Amino acid sequence: MKKSLGARTLLYPTPVMLVGTYDHDRKPNLVTVAWGGICCSQPPCIAVSLRKATYSYACIVERKAFTVGIASENQIKIADYIGLYSGRDVNKFVETGLSVVRSDLVDAPYAEEIPLVLECRLLHTLEIGLHTQFVGEIVDVKANPAVLSQDGLPDMLKLRPIVFDSAHHSGHRGYHGVGPYLGEAFSVGKK
Amino acid sequence: MKKSLGARTLLYPTPVMLVGTYDHDRKPNLVTVAWGGICCSQPPCIAVSLRKATYSYACIVERKAFTVGIASENQIKIADYIGLYSGRDVNKFVETGLSVVRSDLVDAPYAEEIPLVLECRLLHTLEIGLHTQFVGEIVDVKANPAVLSQDGLPDMLKLRPIVFDSAHHSGHRGYHGVGPYLGEAFSVGKK
Numbered sequence: 001m002k003k004s005l006g007a008r009t010l011l012y013p014t015p016v017m018l019v020g021t022y023d024h025d026r027k028p029n030l031v032t033v034a035w036g037g038i039c040c041s042q043p044p045c046i047a048v049s050l051r052k053a054t055y056s057y058a059c060i061v062e063r064k065a066f067t068v069g070i071a072s073e074n075q076i077k078i079a080d081y082i083g084l085y086s087g088r089d090v091n092k093f094v095e096t097g098l099s100v101v102r103s104d105l106v107d108a109p110y111a112e113e114i115p116l117v118l119e120c121r122l123l124h125t126l127e128i129g130l131h132t133q134f135v136g137e138i139v140d141v142k143a144n145p146a147v148l149s150q151d152g153l154p155d156m157l158k159l160r161p162i163v164f165d166s167a168h169h170s171g172h173r174g175y176h177g178v179g180p181y182l183g184e185a186f187s188v189g190k191k
Numbered sequence: 192m193k194k195s196l197g198a199r200t201l202l203y204p205t206p207v208m209l210v211g212t213y214d215h216d217r218k219p220n221l222v223t224v225a226w227g228g229i230c231c232s233q234p235p236c237i238a239v240s241l242r243k244a245t246y247s248y249a250c251i252v253e254r255k256a257f258t259v260g261i262a263s264e265n266q267i268k269i270a271d272y273i274g275l276y277s278g279r280d281v282n283k284f285v286e287t288g289l290s291v292v293r294s295d296l297v298d299a300p301y302a303e304e305i306p307l308v309l310e311c312r313l314l315h316t317l318e319i320g321l322h323t324q325f326v327g328e329i330v331d332v333k334a335n336p337a338v339l340s341q342d343g344l345p346d347m348l349k350l351r352p353i354v355f356d357s358a359h360h361s362g363h364r365g366y367h368g369v370g371p372y373l374g375e376a377f378s379v380g381k382k
Contacts, residue, residue, distance in 0.1 A: 040321060085382075112193070128326060172344060186271065
């Protein structure tokens with residue numbers, strides 16, 4: 001018999017996405033976002049949700065573009081810092097020492113040291129409530145060669161992405177690593 | 192210098208969500224979905240994307256409700272099975288031996304044995320391309336007491352959710368476990 005926990009945003013796993021934008025004056029910024037995910041295969045699209053109060057919100061509305069960077073677990077301090085402070089008050093690239101790269105495809109920046117980056121063109125904006133969802137078409141993915149496997153695609157255990165524990169309203173909010181390989185998808189369940 | 196991988200749905204981590212629905216004749220069904228995530232805190236909402244060709248698509252459109260179940264890593268064969276076969280051809284509850292529970296809050300079923308379930312009322316439908324995104328308001332979360340910590344919220348290392356490796360168009364598609372705790376969110380990055 002299950003126990004009711006109330007209406008809460010409890011999903012496992014959730015990603016740690018570093019969303020990159022330019023503001024009105026082309027100052028680059030990053031913000032840490034856990035609310036989002038892939039939302040379409042063709043065209044390839046990703047959704048990220050932001051509160052209107054965030055500095056990044058107006059940047060996406062104006063530039064109609066953003067990047068999504070996936071940090072490795074050895075970058076958790078940087079990923080956490082980027083979620084703690086506002087681009088209104090600090091230049092997070094300067095404070096973290098990350099190098100700004102201007103996307104050659106969309107009007108948004110990303111960090112050279114973050115190993116995987118999705119470059120996105122704004123496709124849809126959906127007002128939901130406290131958060132607004134931005135759907136971006138992924139126009140390219142760029143990766144640090146060190147996180148790729150022989151076939152040229154990311155290797156989960158080289159990339160070592162961070163898993164966010166979203167159990168908020170509690171002392172739980174934390175980060176986990178990715179664990180061992182369990183089995184092949186579209187295969188282990190065959191009958 | 193980063194390498195271009197092309198326009199692909201490469202996000203890490205992505206979840207393994209078992210989406211529960213009733214069809215026109217109230218036959219219960221489950222489908223495995225990796226495209227989705229939390230999209231709003233207030234009201235608490237989750238997005239799941241499905242192709243129109245799926246059996247579950249019409250169920251959500253008709254019933255305006257769905258559930259999202261999070262399986263534990265020892266249930267990967269079940270989670271994979273549910274993504275391999277169509278509810279048009281089989282009754283997946285019968286085939287997997289999962290027990291159907293009818294939600295008391297929304298017009299959708301879930302499986303008693305899947306340890307965490309979000310009960311959702313359809314709020315928005317967004318046509319994106321090959322996939323349609325369904326945004327559901329989370330009206331309750333129900334959990335197996337064995338996956339909860341002392342404060343009554345899920346414990347990541349008791350729940351042991353599955354992480355999907357979405358590097359498709361390759362031989363990579365696989366499942367991973369969740370790894371060790373790395374640090375406290377909104378804390379380790381403080382300056």
